[in-house]
Amino acid sequence: MKRVSAPLSDDVVEDLRAGDEVLISGVIYAARDAAHKRMVDLLSKGEPLPFDIKGQVIYYAGPSPTRPGEVIGSAGPTTSYRMDPYAPVLIQNGLKGMIGKGQRTEPVVEAMKRFKAVYFAAVGGAGALIARAVKSNKIVAYEELGPEAVRMLEVADFPVIVAQDCHGGDLFVEGVRKYGRPFP
Amino acid sequence: MAKRTVQTSEITEKVKQLCTSASWDLDDDLITSIKEGLRVEESPTGKQILEQILENARISRETKLPSCQDTGFAIIFLEIGQDVCFEGGDLNEAVHEGVRQGYGEAYLRKSIVDDPAIDRKNTRDNTPAVIHTEIVKGDRVKIVLAAKGGGSENMSGVAMLKPADGIEGVRRFVIERVKKAGGNPCPPIIVGVGIGGTFEKCALLAKKALLRPLGSHHPDKRYAAFETELLEEINASGIGPQGLGGRVTALAVHVETFPCHIASLPAAVNVNCHASRHKEAII
Numbered sequence: 001m002k003r004v005s006a007p008l009s010d011d012v013v014e015d016l017r018a019g020d021e022v023l024i025s026g027v028i029y030a031a032r033d034a035a036h037k038r039m040v041d042l043l044s045k046g047e048p049l050p051f052d053i054k055g056q057v058i059y060y061a062g063p064s065p066t067r068p069g070e071v072i073g074s075a076g077p078t079t080s081y082r083m084d085p086y087a088p089v090l091i092q093n094g095l096k097g098m099i100g101k102g103q104r105t106e107p108v109v110e111a112m113k114r115f116k117a118v119y120f121a122a123v124g125g126a127g128a129l130i131a132r133a134v135k136s137n138k139i140v141a142y143e144e145l146g147p148e149a150v151r152m153l154e155v156a157d158f159p160v161i162v163a164q165d166c167h168g169g170d171l172f173v174e175g176v177r178k179y180g181r182p183f184p
Numbered sequence: 185m186a187k188r189t190v191q192t193s194e195i196t197e198k199v200k201q202l203c204t205s206a207s208w209d210l211d212d213d214l215i216t217s218i219k220e221g222l223r224v225e226e227s228p229t230g231k232q233i234l235e236q237i238l239e240n241a242r243i244s245r246e247t248k249l250p251s252c253q254d255t256g257f258a259i260i261f262l263e264i265g266q267d268v269c270f271e272g273g274d275l276n277e278a279v280h281e282g283v284r285q286g287y288g289e290a291y292l293r294k295s296i297v298d299d300p301a302i303d304r305k306n307t308r309d310n311t312p313a314v315i316h317t318e319i320v321k322g323d324r325v326k327i328v329l330a331a332k333g334g335g336s337e338n339m340s341g342v343a344m345l346k347p348a349d350g351i352e353g354v355r356r357f358v359i360e361r362v363k364k365a366g367g368n369p370c371p372p373i374i375v376g377v378g379i380g381g382t383f384e385k386c387a388l389l390a391k392k393a394l395l396r397p398l399g400s401h402h403p404d405k406r407y408a409a410f411e412t413e414l415l416e417e418i419n420a421s422g423i424g425p426q427g428l429g430g431r432v433t434a435l436a437v438h439v440e441t442f443p444c445h446i447a448s449l450p451a452a453v454n455v456n457c458h459a460s461r462h463k464e465a466i467i
C-alpha cells in the first residue's frame with residue numbers, strides 16, 4: 001500500500017506502477033464530460049482554467065446531492081473513456097493524475113508517457129464508501145451544470161489502484177493476460 | 185366484470201417509494217452472488233474490489249446514502265390489468281411526478297438532460313421517466329422500476345444478424361461486445377440478451393432479461409444451456425472486477441427470446457453493472 005499526496009510531482013508519478021494499491025490524500029478536483037469540454041475550449045482560446053491545473057489530480061465524478069449535515073453525496077467514479085478526447089490536452093498543460101474507471105485509449109496513454117501522468121482506478125459503484133474519504137467539498141466552477149460542476153475535494157486515504165502508469169504498464173491488459181483462459 | 189378504480193395519486197406514491205428504496209437497498213440475492221464471487225475470485229486486486237463493493241452495500245443500507253452516485257434513468261414497466269380504470273389525472277404524468285418526488289426528496293442525482301444532441305440542459309428533476317406499458321388480464325397494476333445507470337447502458341447494443349449467422353452468430357456478437365466493454369460497465373456485470381422480435385422489440389427483450397431473478401434460466405433447455413455457456417465464456421475472458429483482471433466478470437446471463445421474421449435474426453445485449461437496482465410494487 002502506497003500513500004500519496006495530491007497535487008502530484010513527477011517523481012511521485014514515475015514511482016507509481018500498474019497494480020499498486022494507493023491511498024490518496026490532499027486536494028483533487030472533480031470534473032466530467034461537460035466541464036472538460038469547457039476547459040479544453042478555454043485552453044484553445046488561451047484563456048485561464050477555473051483552477052491552476054499544474055500537478056493536479058482530476059477525479060471523474062458527478063456526486064449525488066449532498067444531504068444536510070454531510071460533506072458529499074454518493075461519490076463513486078464515472079467511466080473515463082468519455083474524457084479521453086480531452087485528457088491529452090490537459091496532461092500536456094500539467095495535469096498529473098486522473099481517477100476514474102475503465103480503460104484509457106492510446107492517445108491518453110501516449111500523453112501520460114510523454115508528459116508524466118498516471119491513471120488511477122477507483123471502484124465503480126462504491127459511492128457510499130468513497131464518500132467517507134471526502135473531508136470537504138466545494139464547487140469552484142460551472143455550478144449551473146448540477147452534477148457536472150467542477151468541485152474542489154479534500155480527501156483523506158481515498159483508496160485507488162494504479163491502472164495505467166507513465167511507463168506503459170496497463171493493469172487491464174495484464175489482468176486479462178494473467179486470468180484469461182481458453183474457451184471452450 | 186366490474187371495473188376496479190385506481191387513483192393516480194397511488195401510482196405517484198408507489199413510484200416515489202420504489203425510486204427511493206432502489207437507491208440504497210440492493211437485493212439479498214445480488215449480495216449473495218457477489219459474496220460467492222469473492223469466494224471463487226483468484227486475483228488479489230479482484231478480491232479487494234469485491235470486498236469494497238460488499239462494504240459499500242452495507243454502508244448504503246445502513247445510512248440510506250445511494251450505493252452508486254449514478255442513481256440512474258428511471259425506467260418504469262407498468263403492467264395494467266385490463267379491468268382497471270384510473271382516476272385523478274394523467275397516468276403517465278403521475279409516474280413522472282413519482283420520479284420527481286422520489287429523486288428530489290431522497291437527494292438522488294438529477295442525471296437527465298433535455299435535448300440529447302445539442303444543448304443538453306439538465307432537466308433538474310430526473311424526469312422524464314422512460315415508461316413501458318403492457319395491458320394484461322386481471323385487475324391489478326404492477327409497477328417495476330429499473331434504475332439504470334449510464335455507464336453500463338452505454339456498453340449495450342443491437343445487431344441485425346442474418347438467419348445464417350445462427351446461435352453461433354449471437355454468441356460471437358455478445359462475447360465481442362462484452363470483451364470490448366472491458367472494465368467500462370463496472371464488472372462484475374449482469375448480461376441481458378434478447379434474441380428475435382423486431383429491432384426495438386429485441387432491445388426491449390434484452391432489458392426485460394435484466395429484470396429476471398438473478399441466475400434464473402430460460403424455460404427452453406437449449407437457450408438455458410446457451411445462457412450457461414455465455415456466462416462461462418465471459419468469465420473465462422479474464423476481464424475480472426472493474427476490468428482489472430480476474431475470474432469474476434459476470435454474475436449471470438439471462439436470455440429472452442421472441443418469434444422473428446424469416447429474413448431476420450435480431451440480437452441485443454443490454455449490460456447491467458453490479459449495482460442492479462430493481463424494485464416492484466403491486467396495487
